[in-house]
Amino acid sequence: MEVFRIYADVVFNHMTARNGIGTAGSIANYHNQTFPSVPFHENDFHSPCIINNYQDPVNVRNCRLKSLLDLDQSIDNVREKIVEYLNYLISLGIAGFRIDAAKHMWPQDLEYIYLKLRNLNVKFGFASGSRPFIFQEVIDYGNFLQSLEYCQMIFVSGGEAVSKHEYTHLGSVVEFKFSYSLNNMFRGNDRLAALVNWGPEWELVQSQNAVGFIDNHDNQRADDGVTLTYKHAKRYKMAIAFMLGHPYGTTRIISRPPADADGNLISPGIKDDGTCSNGYVCEHRWRQIFNMVGFRNVVRDAAITNWWSDGNQQIAFCRGDKGFILFTNYGDVDRTFQTCLTSGIYCDIISGELKNGRCTGKSVCVGEGGLARVSLGALEEDGVLAIH
DSSP: OOOOOOEEEEOOSBOOSSOEEOTTSOEEBTTTTBBTTTTBOGGGBOOSOBOOOTTOHHHHHHSBSTTOOBBOTTSHHHHHHHHHHHHHHHHTTOOEEEETTGGGSOHHHHHHHHHTOOOOOGGGTOOTTOOOEEEEEOOOOTTSEEEETTTEEEEOSSOOSSOGGGTTTTSEEEOHHHHHHHHHIIIIISOGGGGGGOSGGGTOOOGGGEEEOSOOTTGGGTOOSSOOOGGGHHHHHHHHHHHHHSOSSEEOOOOOOOBOTTSOBOOOEEOTTSOEETTOOOGGGSHHHHHHHHHHHHHTTOOEEEEEEOSSSEEEEEETTTEEEEEESSSOEEEEEEOOOOSEEEEOTTTOOEETTEESSOEEEEOGGGEEEEEEOTTSSOSEEEEO
16 A cells, blocks of 8 residues: 655744735734734844845844744744644644755754654554654755855855755755756756766765755746756656666655635646646656656665766666666667666666556567667657666
């Protein structure tokens, strides 16, 4: 039986930047800094100031992000309300949390909050003593790229004062340099061959601390000339295939629902091929992406072996003796590869799948010793082939 887990995207760095009434009728009074339904009051917030200096950790953590009222997580009332909220979600069966704007909160305050969280609720099938999986949004591109929050990017030297490494002892971090590096590669701005040592040597955090992605809810709509999205379908699918085919990190795929004019979610339509209609993109249902999730589940922690490249835009590698994957970002491929698999006929899971005992797309015949003749054309629908 398949088990689906829900991870809540939680925001407790700040409250609103305007007056309003919530969906449940709670009142936000921005000017008086009062939120009676929590309750939060003026003394629960940092003194008014705007973040304007990413070289100053105090400014980054104690001032307002885009005028959003900045909560002071060192105050007992604030801590207690946050812990109460997170533990309530745990009681409902939540498996973990994405911590929004974690870089704007002090690590010691987050540590206090995390230590107060209950174990996961065994009524929802969690093993006794299981802890929430925490992954923290800490935007840190290293020494060459600085991100201004909410879809704005500028290139600078010297990096920022707040580092993702300050948070890895608390939980995983969302690794934004993961996204930037793979988007840059699969846009053709550098050679795929350079990915041979991709991972911590590229200034990414250690694999066990990373949650990686190609696009997210912010950069997908930024149209920044860097991020690949569903609008760049071929290269987007290639980048996601590499992400899912590589052992680094915990991976995440975006699939955003559309809403009507009133902000209500629209119900999806499902086509005969399993993809969506009625305004949905449903990237997770695209055959190439869906099947690569299956690839990742099959190969699991098997190491990369038999790395091959043409020195330019074509690469291939095995995942132990469990899977083989090939990419071309320029030019045709037609050669014999070591697939590391036992002899037999394998269905390419990118161009099709195994259905009623037959491959609906390409097939690869693996001979003795794991060798197979494999071809992949530059003008094909997809620039990747994968078998397992």
